[in-house]
Structures are given as C-alpha cells and as structure tokens.
Amino acid sequence: MKKYILTFILFLAVLINFAQDSLYKLGPDSQRKDGVPKGTVTKYTWESKLYGNFREYYIYVPVQYDPTKPAALMVFQDGHAYVKEDGDFRVTVVFDNLIARKEIPVIIGVFINPGNADKQLPDNPFRGTNRSDEYDEMSDRYVNFLMAELVPFIKKQYNISDDPRMHAIAGLSSGGICAFTAAWQRPDLFQKVMSHYGSFTNIKGGHLYPDLVRKAAKKDIKIFMQDGSNDLDNIHGNWWLGNLQLESSLKFKGYDYKFEKGTGTHNGRHAGSILPESLKWLWSDITKK
Numbered sequence: 001m002k003k004y005i006l007t008f009i010l011f012l013a014v015l016i017n018f019a020q021d022s023l024y025k026l027g028p029d030s031q032r033k034d035g036v037p038k039g040t041v042t043k044y045t046w047e048s049k050l051y052g053n054f055r056e057y058y059i060y061v062p063v064q065y066d067p068t069k070p071a072a073l074m075v076f077q078d079g080h081a082y083v084k085e086d087g088d089f090r091v092t093v094v095f096d097n098l099i100a101r102k103e104i105p106v107i108i109g110v111f112i113n114p115g116n117a118d119k120q121l122p123d124n125p126f127r128g129t130n131r132s133d134e135y136d137e138m139s140d141r142y143v144n145f146l147m148a149e150l151v152p153f154i155k156k157q158y159n160i161s162d163d164p165r166m167h168a169i170a171g172l173s174s175g176g177i178c179a180f181t182a183a184w185q186r187p188d189l190f191q192k193v194m195s196h197y198g199s200f201t202n203i204k205g206g207h208l209y210p211d212l213v214r215k216a217a218k219k220d221i222k223i224f225m226q227d228g229s230n231d232l233d234n235i236h237g238n239w240w241l242g243n244l245q246l247e248s249s250l251k252f253k254g255y256d257y258k259f260e261k262g263t264g265t266h267n268g269r270h271a272g273s274i275l276p277e278s279l280k281w282l283w284s285d286i287t288k289k
Helices: 002-021 079-083 091-100 131-135 141-155 174-185 206-215 239-253 269-273 275-282
Strands: 040-048 053-061 072-077 107-112 167-172 192-196 222-228 256-262
Touching: 040 141, 053 079, 053 091, 072 079, 072 141, 072 174, 079 091, 079 107, 079 167, 091 107, 091 275, 107 141, 131 141, 131 174, 141 174, 167 174, 174 192, 174 206, 174 222, 192 275, 206 239, 222 239, 222 269, 222 275, 239 256, 256 275, 269 275
Parallel strands: 072 107, 072 167, 167 192, 192 222, 222 256
Antiparallel strands: 040 053, 053 107
C-alpha cells in the first residue's frame, strides 16, 4: 500500500508541475510574420586552445546589419537551446521581429554550445563533458575564452561595437550563472546579463554570489533574471531561493535589474514566453536614446 501511495504522490507532483509549465504560451513576437525579413543563421565548429576542447556555435546576422555601422553583440550559452526555431526560446525569430520594429538594436547573435573533450560531439549538447567546468566555475576563465578566442574571430567578419554597453550575455541554468560571472568578472567587456533560471547554488560555489554582491563595490552591470517557484531543489541547493537571495542583494546595492518571477519548473517555457519583453527591457537604455 505504501508503494502505491508513494507512486500516486510522485504522479501528482509531476501533474502539478506540468500544469504550472502549461500556463506559459509563446506570444506573437515568437512567431514568424509575413513581411518581416529573416536573418541568417550559420553553424560552425570551434577548437579551443584555452580549454583544449571542441564545440559547435551559431552566428545570427539580421538583414538590417550594415557593415559600416557597429552592431551590438549578444552571446548565448547552451546556444542550441536558444537558436532552435521550434524550441522554448526561438531567439532568432524574436530578434527578427523586434529588430524590424527597432525595439532592440541591430544585434549579432552568437549561440555557443558547451565544450566537449573530443571531436565526437554528443547528440545532446547539454551533455558536453566540459559544461559544468565552463559554466559553474566562478573565475574569469570562460569570459577570457570568449574575448581572447571566439569573439575576436567573429569581429574580423562583422563590425561589432567595442562599447561594453552594447555587449550582452545570456544563459539558462548553469549557463545563467555563467552569464552573470562573465559580466561580474569583466564588466569592461559585458554590461548586460540575461539569466534564465540561473544556478545560483552550490555546484561550484555559486551560492556565494548574494554575499559577494553585497560586499563588493557596485559594478556597471544591467541584469535580467527569471525563475519559477517550482524550480529544482536538490543537494546543490534550492534554485528559487538562490535567485531570490541574489535579487535581494542586487536591490540592496542599487543595481539596475529586473526579476520576472513565475511558478514554473526547470525549463524555458516561462522564460521563452516573456523573451520579447525581456529583451526590450534589457536593451532599453540603447533604444531609448
């Protein structure tokens, strides 16, 4: 009898979580529209000298890109999840719609997958062998990889602004804390952060960020956060509480931030449903000049 009761409780929990996630729907700016020009997406591979590993990445270029004018840059970790046109986020679709209406600047999008130890990349990029070492580590190593290897290579092909206010970095889960770490370590390079259900928990010390933010001098970073109250709770910590604690510290220090709170679980449904408005807020200091 106890076995059946436990099974029923687990089934009920799954059903409740599914119901919470089903509340979130993609809006019109996450759909293709007639008359809106479609940017190009090209897939590449990269061998990192710093990490000694391999990865795939994608570059998005909007139709409005003019090589005589510096474009903004936005770098996405776990890029495969963000670039997928039928996924939770559909970033390139949203970019096309918002750039066409001039609600965000002309952006070169870089969608980077986590590194893998050998050239035989996993079918599921989330399984890249170096994902946690790159994303959960709280040092400047990953941002140095970006700015010493990949971004300079891309800047040889495209006219990208050198202004850190025109550089944004984003990620989900461990990629979310990775984005925050990149800007925290190098605000001279990235001054905009988008963290979706970020792992501000003790995987590799990320639970320390609330204290670090309170005690360090305020940095010139604009931060967007999203999470759901039914996010993960495991040996590494509670994701919802970790994000709430970081929000409290950002508020205490007077940061320019926004935290969109939902009731979802550890996935991109809520984050994707609000992505158009999130991007407009993140880039509002540029578009409203």
